Amino acid sequence: MNLVKSMGTIGGLTMVSRVFGFAREMLMSRIMGASGEADAFLVAFRLPNTFRRLFGEGAFSAGFVPLFSQRFHGPGGMEEAKKFSEEVLAFFIPTLLAFTLIFEIAMPAFVWAIASGYADEPQKFELTVFLSRITFPYLLLISLVSFFSGILNSLTKFAAAAFAPALLNVAMLIALLVVPTGGAASATALAIGVTAGGFLQLALLWNSARRAGVSLALRKPRMTPGVKQFFVVVIPATLGAGVYQISQLIDTFFATRLPEGSMSYLNYSDRLNQLPLSVIGTALGTAILPHISRFIAKGEPEEAAKVQGNAVDLSMLLCLPAALALAVVAGPLVAALFQGGKFTANDAYITGNVLAIIASGLPAYVLVKVITPGFYAREDTKTPVKTAGVVLLANIALNFALIPSFGIYGLAAAISLCSWLNCVMLYVILSKRGHFRIQPWLWGRIARQFAAGLAMVAALAGVRMLLGDWFAGSVAERLAGVLALVGTGGAVYFLVAFLIGGMDRDAILVLMRKKKAV
Template sequence: MSRPKESPAPVTTHSRAIARNAAVVGLATLASRILGFVRDLVTAFALGAGLVADAFFVAFRLPNLLRSLFAEGSLTMAFIPVYSRIREEQGEAAAHALARSIQMWLLVVVGGVCILAVIFAAPLTGLIAPGFRDNPEQFALTVHLVRICFPYILFVSAMALCMGILNSMGHFLMPALGPCALNVCLIAAALVGHYALGDVATAMAFGVLVAGLTQWAMQQPALWRRGFSWRGEWSWRHPGVFRVGKLMLPTVIGAAVYQINILLSTLLASLLPTGSVSYLYYADRLVQFPLGVFGVAVATAALPSLAKLAASDSKEEFAETLESSLGLITFISLPSAVGLIALSGPIVELLFMRGAFTQTDATATMAALAAYGVGLPAVALVRPYVSAFYARENTRTPVIVAFVSVLTNVTLGYALMQHYAHVGLAVAVSVAGFVNVAILAAIMRREVGRVPRIGRTALISGLLSAGVGLGCLAVIPLGKAVAIGSIPVFGALYVAAAWALRVPEARLFTSMLARRFTRNKAA
């Protein structure tokens, strides 16, 4: 008996809304990532990949991880369903009171954590970078930078609350532009530190603080135009606060397992030769480009739609919307991963190899980038799965699965670093990503009652991506600039071929970009 032919996931109204909002987030994130490349270029020029660079990256990694854990991760994902439900059932005033109440709790709780972190910066640094204790100069510098950088989490947590409010109201642009402020501030700080102050690391640490305040300030005009004010009713005992808190506690791990794995890799890398932390940092920054522009964008846009469908118990439409999100991410992430791996050499050399960043540093970073690139599709697919579980108010499953992923990363990473140094740590992160998404997919399949119908998209995208990889390898001998310049050409050929083969995600992808650019042109 022949098996029934797999039909592609239907393009629903919610799917189109997700694609439209993902285009907004993606294009804003694209601007941020381009600025991020400029920031990394300037950072590599000013700091290189030595002792001082390692100290700054460790100091910045901690508040940046907490941003992913408590702010843009768990807070936003827990806040949106509760805020949306109160807004629908009790009206705007009650929903705004919830937001103000949470803001007061944030100031007290996160502010207290910042004070403790400043006081106990030395033991905190020893915990996240134990290998630095062997070098008193590096350890002292890292402690100094941690004290400056850490309060960033207070500002960015407040910004994440603004993002939750705006996303619930259907506005995605200003929150997505927030990271642009971080990049601009760090670029300016690095240049001032290099040319005027002679202390790049400290200047960049203060740049992190200024960026946090700027990101929060950017959201205020958009909130005001939509009728929200921080003045008004609020309560320490608002029932919605406790509902958000109850959802937040387990989401802390589940929403940011990739960042946790990266932090643990940083911890292990501190035990390796000097520069290992920096190699992993620069490689991760490059992987974050497609992951942020497409993977996180789709997951961010999908959460409000999935939450509404889960609340109305529309199980079939919920599954279709999830399938559409997974298919779109698969369609985009596969060629992105192959392109990063194939062009790892030209990309790293063209972007970073100048000033204090040597050929040795570039070679080590290339290897880490290739290892991270293998796991890019898995890491990208985790986000919509996690959003789907949280939309169904199932916060326990992602945490359990995240624990398995982290355990896999630490165990495998420690074993591989003995023979492959920092590259082994990057491989472990990729393997942990596949473990995470495989378990989440199996459990979600039982909850929605069917297998996501993205097999055809994955097969065709995989074959076309292989062609993209071969093309990239073929143009490398023509020079770094030509190789990098060929990326949009191969991207266009990939989409065109997928369109000709009737891949639905290709049509959804091109239509959402066409609508976005047409709207921008008309404006």
């Protein structure tokens, strides 16, 4: 398996989506600011996204991809894999339709449950309910996108699924450009853009699957052996993802009880934090799951462990500098990207502090994405459920302990600490079972990567002091400041990492020789 190539395809196209996402957030921050209407939209957008992760990306992929791969690489080949897909789809669509309908009817009660802090402001509460009803069908659409993504990823065709989120960002960008007035009008346009983006993504993935030779027929739901096997695997994964998503909703509950703008601060900081998480962690996790599943099915656990080891090496090489950089230059980055219009310097200052705290958990977020395929490939979705349950309880306790004294910063700290707790527990369990251990050479490599990161931190601190007010200056000054940070940080980190052995120098030299030969 060419792990770098697979990750490059996913990560590169994910980066395209993130660029559009940043454009969307930059425009939204200036039009909406950290206002009550912005908070209302962000809660409404979080609801379908929460259940998307529950029913779609995480749990569905964990159950579907290994089982599809088994059939595709088995004696039945593509025909057996298509039959299995049709059987699962026959249950998937009615379940999503019923779930969406129930929540559309009960939306006021649900919004009250997770955002009761808005109940004292009737206008804000009603706007949140209204926007949530517009955005919630996105759940059905994006869950079907995840279904077709699972098929394409199992066939190691990653491009369409990686690019699809860009369509959502484009739809939301268009909504902001059409209705740039701010307030409830722009919030409503954004909500419509969310659902429109879901339709665009589904069209892309359905067509990509059809072009890959997977044209599925609609069947009547039947509890076949394949469907039973799927539910045996996916229900624990859904429970595990459910515990994690409940944790996300708990964060929303606490954030809505904090001063106005808190949801916005959390959103914009998370946008920057999600960039390396999606480009590195999600890309690697998506790339390695089908390959680990194949090695496990072939009875080659050593090869599966090798894939995970290479993934940890690559993820830390890219993730450690991102986490350290975000912690050091969070303030200038937030100011350069989001400050302006209705998003004030104080809004940027608070968001930067939140980002610096959340970024401290970034390596753990990424490692979880790399570690969990070791469980899912073995059809073990129960263990992540148990660890997620512990993390949920820890999150609640930390929120109650930290938020009264530290406000939004306490909420951010709880998020980071819980990510490390989840990472450590999952790794210890996988290691004790003998499925995967970080070898001494890899520990040494990570230590060298961290040393290179510290050298980068010193360089970034110097750039930050030198450029001073550029990050809140003109467009040209902001662009130059961000490019200086990225360029200096990247050059120092990778040069030092190369010199002290923080990366596979032989592989890099071979790659360079190949390029010269061309």
